[in-house]
Every structure is written in C-alpha cells, then in structure tokens.
Amino acid sequence: MLVKNAKIIMGTEEVMVDILIQDGKFVKVGRNLAEDLKEEILDAKGHYVLPGMIDAHTHMRTPGFTHKEDISSGSKAAIRGGVTSFFDMPNTDPATVSMEALEEKRNMYQGNSYADYAFYFGGTRFDNHEEVQKAAEETVATKIFFNVSTGDMLVEDDRILENIFHASKRVAVHAEREMVEKAIQLARKIKKPLYLCHISLEKELEYIREAKEIGIEVYGEVTPHHLFLNEEDREQTEETKLFLRTKPELKTKKDNEALWKALQYGILDTIGTDHAPHLLEEKKAKLTFGMPSVEHSLEMMWKGVEEGKITLPRLQEVMCENPANIFGLKTKGKIAVGYDADFVIVDEKDHSEIQQEEIISKAAWSPYVGQKRGCKVLTTVLRGEIMYHEGIFGKKRGREILKHE
Template identity: 30%
Template sequence: MTDWLITNADIINEGRRFHGDLRIKNGRIEAIGSGLTARAGEQVFDAAGRLLMPGMIDDQVHFREPGLEHKGDLATESHAAVAGGITSFMEMPNTKPPAITLDALEAKFRLASTRAVANHSFYLGATNDNLDVLRSLDPRAAAGIKVFMGASTGNMLVDNPDTLDAIFRDAPTILLTHCEDTPMIEANLAIERARYGDAIPVERHPYIRSREACLKSSRLAIELARRHGSRLHVLHISTAEELLQFAPGPIAEKRITAETCVHYMQFDEADYATRGNFIKCNPAIKSASDRVAIIQAVREGRIDVLATDHAPHTLAEKSQPYETAPGGLPLVQFALQCALERWFDGQLPLELIVEKTTHAPATLFNVRDRGFLREGYFADLVLVDLQTPQTVTRESVLSKCGWSPFEGMTFRSSIAATWVNGRLACRYGKFDSNIQPGQRLEFNR
C-alpha cells in the first residue's frame, strides 16, 4: 500500500518546523499542508505529534556483499538501516571481488535490486592500475569514485603519486577519499610493537592511526583537488586540525566538502577503557577535544554531511587482540538516534541535524527527487518519537554481526516508523510482511 495520509505530524524540513499533514500517492509525496482529509482507498496514520522528516541518506556504508557475507549482507544491513530511519545508502567498493570494474559495479546493483530494502547506490573503487576504468565511468551510473589514500579493510590502497594525480585530474564525477598516511601509521605501529610486543592496548589506537597521519593525507587530497578543480568529498573527519581546511557555508557552493560520522560525536578516547575493540575504527576515535571540535564544525558548516561508515565485523573477529581485531563498527540501526542526542544535549538544532543527514547528501550527490519533503518527491520518510527512549541491547541488534558499540546506552528517542518509496516498511523495529526492495538511486548529473 503506497497511498497514505499522515496526520498530526511535527514536520521538520528545509530549516522549518511546523505542524501539518502529508499525503502519499503512488509512492510519492502528493501534498503537504494542514487539515488534509482522507480519501477513499487511503490509509491514515496519526503521527500523534511525533517528528516527521525525510529519511536519512547515508553516504558511507560497508554492507559486505559480495564475498564477506559472514559479517553482513545487503539484506540484513539494509533492514537494520531502515529500522534506524535510513531510507537510502551508498555502499563502498571494498568487497570480494572489489567493485573496481564496471562489471563488478553492476553486479552489486543486480544483487541489491532483490535484496536491499532501502534505496541504494554503489561506488566504483580506485586502484593503482584501473585509471582507464575510472575515466570510462558514466557519472550517473554510480554514487562516485572512492579512493583509499590510507590502508583499511581490503587491499585497495592508492599510493602511487602519479596515479593519484591522474585520478584527481581525470575523474568524471565526485571523488571520495579515506585520508590516512599509511607509512606514518606503520612507523607508529612499529614503535608500539617495540614497547608492548603482541599486547598493544587498544587505547594506543588513536596514536597509531594518528592525527598527524590524517592531516598529512587530507592535506594531500585537498591540494590535488585544488590543483585540478576536482569535486572532492573527504570522509570521516576525526581531528580538530583537519577541520580548519574546510570552509563554512552552504554545501551547494563548495567544490571541497567534508563528512564526519556519528560515532566521532559520541565517543572519545576515554571510552576505549570500557568499550575496547568495539569502538576500534579507521580513522580512530580520538580525544575529547576533537569530539567537541567536530560538533562545533557541524554547527558552523565546516562539516557538511553526517554519515555512519557502517562496517560490521563478527563478534569473534572483534574479540581478538588489538592488532588482529579489524577496525569498523555496525552503526546504521542507531545512527539517527545517536545524532539526535546532540539535540537533547543542546549542541545541535533539529533543523541542522536534518540538513546534515538528509538534505546535504541529496544536494552533494545530486540525488534525484529524494532527501527533502517536497511535493512530487519520493516518500522516503522517518517518524521519530522524541518522548520514548530506547536502550540498546545485544538482542535488539538487527545487523548480522549481532553486536553494537552502543550496547547499554539509552537513547532519548525511538524510530517510530519508516516509509521507503511510499510504503510503510517498519514500525518500532517491526517490518511489514510485504516489504519491497528499494530502488536504484538516480542522479541529476
């Protein structure tokens, strides 16, 4: 059923918050107003004053399919995303095989067309030797091109200076970079091994994957982008120093933009003592002053997008010693609630959280007809209950890995309902029995 009348909602969209109703017809928003009355054949949903906003668009996830399905897959992780109010995702190329050819890229779209319950797109991955493939990409066929300028999960490090220069010069669409300097990280790791042997404490993670390594790499990416006029989006900013490289202001006016992730606003290095490898990620979660600076940068517009970098690993993998435990956190199910904690704490206004999680990624990637509550746009919606807290338990986790870095935490909001393409897909974590696959995202490029 894709014809709905949502009444009595606290609507937040494009910087405004107002009481009203919203009509969905054939999967799209037909009307937004007040006093709308039900038509024959419509289902009525009383929002009861809860917050209605566009569904979150997550520009950075790792759903692990194909090849790493023991960690997660397109079905399990997209269900977790929808339960958390994420209606569209853009997935990274470091799967097995990696999406570094056009055929491998399209194979992932075919998988998602029947398995992903959220709308979706994928990135083409850069390597040291696939420049011709990158040049041949139709900008409308993928979310963008991902460049690993620091080694992370998978083996896709691009460290040839000539290749990097050519990628920034010739890329036909937006470039997204993971910025950490691998030689610096390896030198730091050698120092820690000499000190601790094979028992490096996880608390050393932010000093191994250091702020200097992040800053050196992001400076290089920005230098290359400025040299060639590239459209650059720097992912998962984790340090105060890096923030000074990005200008405040509206995202539509920028050629170089920045993203951070919800966990960098929630945790800091003091949390390693209790959460250990469960918050080990790349780049590393760093100091409390970095966390404060990141929130301030979101507020002033230096950071343009909030995302997750959802990257599940099994409990067994995360339970290994520091060096062998992989970096990455499962986040999509609770990401929006985590972001909303910044509102409860008086740090960010609701309107800005909606901007950074929905409007900004839609604008940045030129997503067609999504990311806003506008008549004629797809009805990708999330209804948030600001009055009903939710405590995260291991049993409540929908990601295949079965654990969460937020376990034991109580968020002061709940996700009441999520509509994807006009269909009511999920209510308080319970899915519609006839839930449908999401759609391939289209781009106005």
C-alpha cells in the same frame, strides 16, 4: 496514503501538517487534508516526521564478507534506524573497481534490499582510471584511499591519483591528518568536488575551513562514533580496547567537541556512519577495525539535539538534505511536493536504553548498547510504502537510486 498530525521542520520552523502521498511521491503538504482522504491513513500523532535519512558511507559486505553482514540484513538494519537510502563502499571481494564487478554487485543487490541504495566505484594503485571514467555517471563517486586500505585500493602514486581524479565525476577519500590537505589540493588543481569521509581530528577541520573560504568544492563527513566516543571509552576495558577500534581511530574529548561545533556551523556537512560490521569473535581474535552503526545513527544523533550540540533543523540538513544535494539525488532528502515519499516518524520523548536483543545487523552488536537513545524510530516509509512500523518490517523493495532518478 494520508499521513495525519505530522510535525515537520520547514526552514527553522516546526509546523503541524498532513501529508498526502500518491504513487510513491509527496503530492500535498498542508493543513486539514481530510478531503483528500485515502484508504490508508497513518497517524503520526504529533510526532516529528523527517525525510528518510541518507547514509552516504556504509560497508554492507556484499559480496565476499556476507558472514559479517549482507545486503538483506544490512538494509533491514538501515530501515530500522530510519535510513531509507545508503551508499555502499567498493572495498568488497571482489572490489568494485571494474565495470564487470559493478554489474555483478548490482545483480546481487537487485530484489534483496529493504532500502534504496547507490554504489561507490573504487580507484586502485594499478591506475584503473579508464574503468573509473566508464562508471562515473553510474556511481555516486570514486572512492580513493590515501592512508590505508585492503587489497589494491591504497593509491600513493601522484600521477595515478591525478588520472583517477580527472576520470571521476566526484571523489570521496579516506584521508587522515596531512593527507586531508593533500586531497584538497588535488581537488583544487583538477577542479573536482571532494567528499572527505569520517573526519576525526580538530586539525583536519582547519584544512576544510580554509578550503571552503577560498571556494574549493569540498565537503566534510563525520561519523556518530567520532562524535560520541573517544579514546577514554576505548581504554575502559580489555574488551573495549578490541571492540572500539576503527579507521580513523577514536580521538580525544577535545576533538569530539570540535567536531560537534564544526557540524553545527557548517564546516562539516554530513553524517555518514561508516557502518563496518565485524562479528564479535573476529574482533576478539585479532585487531580488526570497524563497527556497526547504521541502525542507531538517527537515535544517537538526536541526543545531540537533546544536549544542545546541534539544532534539529541542522540535523535534518546534515542527515537528509545535504547528502542528496552533494551527490545529486534530485528526488531524495526533503518532504516536499514531487520528492520520493521517504520519511521516518520518531518518538522524541523515548529515551530508553538501546538493548542487545533489538539489534538487526548480522554483526549482532552495537557500540551504543546500554546508552540512552535521543529518540526512538517508530515508522520508516520508503516511496510511500511502510517498511518498518513498531517492530514489523515490510517486504524488500529497495532499488538503485541512480537508475531511477
């Protein structure tokens, strides 16, 4: 494949290039590659071409909750949103807390995903550190819940926490408020990389900044909904009081502003959607936490570029390059020779409203319906194969990333 007339970000510069792809890899990036003409030509028409998004925080609901989402519908929504790789969390049913459960999950995923994927492993209050150790090289991180979780995944015993940290290659945590500081201190003591999921409060940013200043390997993630939505949005109607409920909860406008600044200036490192779909009837029936988000993350985050809250080079860093670097994905996250040819073409001038009828997720709703997008995803390519182009999807060809790195 030859991609013509592509506007890419190199460092802080915008450059117009052609991109040559062979055997699913980028092999040349430069000007006037017509002499390398291939049978398949994709004309980007001067639009921006970014590396495929890497979403390091999703709940695709397979196994156990496939009426809300499944690997096929969730990965299709991801591809529609320009996300070519995602990591799935372990709080499924059964939870991914044993090697047996991990293998069962792998079998369910194989051949059923549109995007590439990797798995988290879960720690439990029953101290499964021996299983954690077995899974450490086969999963992106161990997920530990410090505050709240379903089933047996809330870990409160300090001895068990230390055992799981020791057994892990890297640790990702659901930690809020003072628990953020506790997780950081554990990471410092045991010398393990720490990934803090869905940071939502200005106060939590102080813990991260201080940790980075003294050299602790800690990374902060923020979700689009904690950037764009707040308590005022949630309290608007009786429906939004039910629909716009997440863990962590939405915070204040002041927190929104602090998170944006922290993302631009390096205190926060990644965008993770925490894609957590529930059906609307479930949200209406009882208080249920979580929202679908993966298919509009890039289109919404581009609004931040339009509004001057984040630069485009920084957006590419936090949605593509940083997740790959943090989690050790050697072939993902860049448009560069030798990397997987994962990329997305966007129309940066399309600010149309997000419509209900365009939703791909099985949850069939989005907190962003009715909002104007910052850009529109036109084309998503995975390892040199067009997976989405102007409403048409390719065949499922996603595979487990860590098995092929």
